[in-house]
Amino acid sequence: MPGLRTAWRIDRAGSLDRLRRVEEPLPPPAAGEARIAVHAVGLNFADAFACLGLYSATPRGSFVPGLEVAGVVEELGEPLPGHPPVRVGDRVLVLTRFGGYATALNADTRYVVPIPADWSFAEAAAYPVQALTAWYGLVRLGAARAGSVVLVQSAAGGVGLQALAILTRLGARPVAVVGTAAKRDFLLERHALAPACAIVRDGAGDAAALDAALGALAAPGFDLVFDAVLGRGFRPAFRRLAPEGRYVLYGAADFMPRGASRGWLALARRWLARPRLDPLAMISENRALLAFNLIWLWESIDRMPEALDALAALALPPPHVGAIRPFAAAPAALAELKSGHTIGKSVLLVGAAA
Template identity: 50%
Template structure:
């Protein structure tokens, strides 16, 4: 039976998460170059929160559907599309539009879902694993034996970065915000874990810790202390700024402006003298570079990794509760929504 509608979560404009509301949309004919996927799981990311609150540079103007990754079953294949057939299980990436029960996608943005993974694990894989891989390999130039400091190591990207670092022969050292998360990471087989103290710089100095590579999505004083702990030829790779995460449904612009003014700044002349570097990226721009994205996916296909850890599953109707948990910083692993793909 042909599907005629879909359910989405859409906001009329960025600025307040409370505006995000569920809607039913009519589906038009499938474009000939695309594939229609019935979505069974949607991965949540901090980028969703920043987009919904208007703090993300890539946020669409006007109304938009958040969401960067999903997994589900192919429902229909356009006349000019290839590589997949109805009934195939897939995971995919999208530049917004993922909070939906059905997604139309170009084949280049879809990946076969491993037979032994469920849909939630598939939705937890693309964005966070590509982020970790790009940071470690393309920018971080990770080599065997290097010491890698990974912040928020119990989160989606952090946990994948810990696994990838170990798989590539590096030595991962994770940081987390609580002793409970540290204990959980040790249960996963990672023995080098720091519970970040309020004065992180003093903590690193006291324990005489130095690193070849740092992955940071926190910012602020944590980032400054991490840069100071780099060895010569060390690299700080930045892909987010969690310190700007709003505690409420909308930004506190005064607090955000204060933190922006006090953000870390790096002097290139000093970096030359100390032989350390800072690199930063936003993975969303990769969606426009299909050839490079496919190359990254091919590289990841040659790395043996277990399925990603899904720590929290929410019904599709409970999107606000899921976003609240992600924003709170209490989540472990990935937060996933599970729509009924055939509603």
């Protein structure tokens, strides 16, 4: 049956101020789709970039942001061969290619995954994007393994905490970099990190702090750097890669404008100051730079089950949800995430769940 839903929609990317709450019809699920009654929406830093039109995959024209939700299957379209079994009433999480900021949506059932029985909807909505990002960057591209010395930028953020959880499971040795002393305190309370291995980013002092962390681990350099800031910390970290070291770059938070819209002048300054590498030096120093965007994995649907299975095999604990906000407060919650001060995941709760 067709239904009505509430969604946060932006008619044209460019400013967070353009997010509007709308009531709109939702058609019945098509073949291979399930209609999901959304209970929780996971927020991602990329949502802010998408609304600003600074995300490469941002849809042209009107769109609903949001890359992941958790909820209950309400209705099913005709089943399609090759799709996993899904039943009405199942508690599920869903990976969406936009469209998640909504009280209900139709999802391709190949992106619908059962929720572990002891996880809440908020925890489930906090999981897929950030855990897949951390797994893909650290394990698939970064080749992290037991004993690897791994520098994690923004380690108290959503992806960052998942990265620490994965590195802990692997028996790797993380060094965490964060933007504030409060985040460092949080990490030292919850993770087995030596004080020298939890660093507050500080521009000028970064190099000395990285050397102190390597000294504490008796390591000659980093086997892996996992960075989505692309700020002033890039060069000192890249220089401290050990031979065979990999720098995995998966974002550019330093390019996030301070205000609600793009601020082209400040962006242009950052663009001109962006780090550049000499590929010839990379050969002689045995160092590599890799980069990725998870949207590619979403589009490569055949690879998704392998990635989800590898993650499930790690049996990570439920993610840390640092901020739970009502669905009606989506713009404020996104602004809060964009500020860079949140710890762990930010989630919107929908309806009775809120």
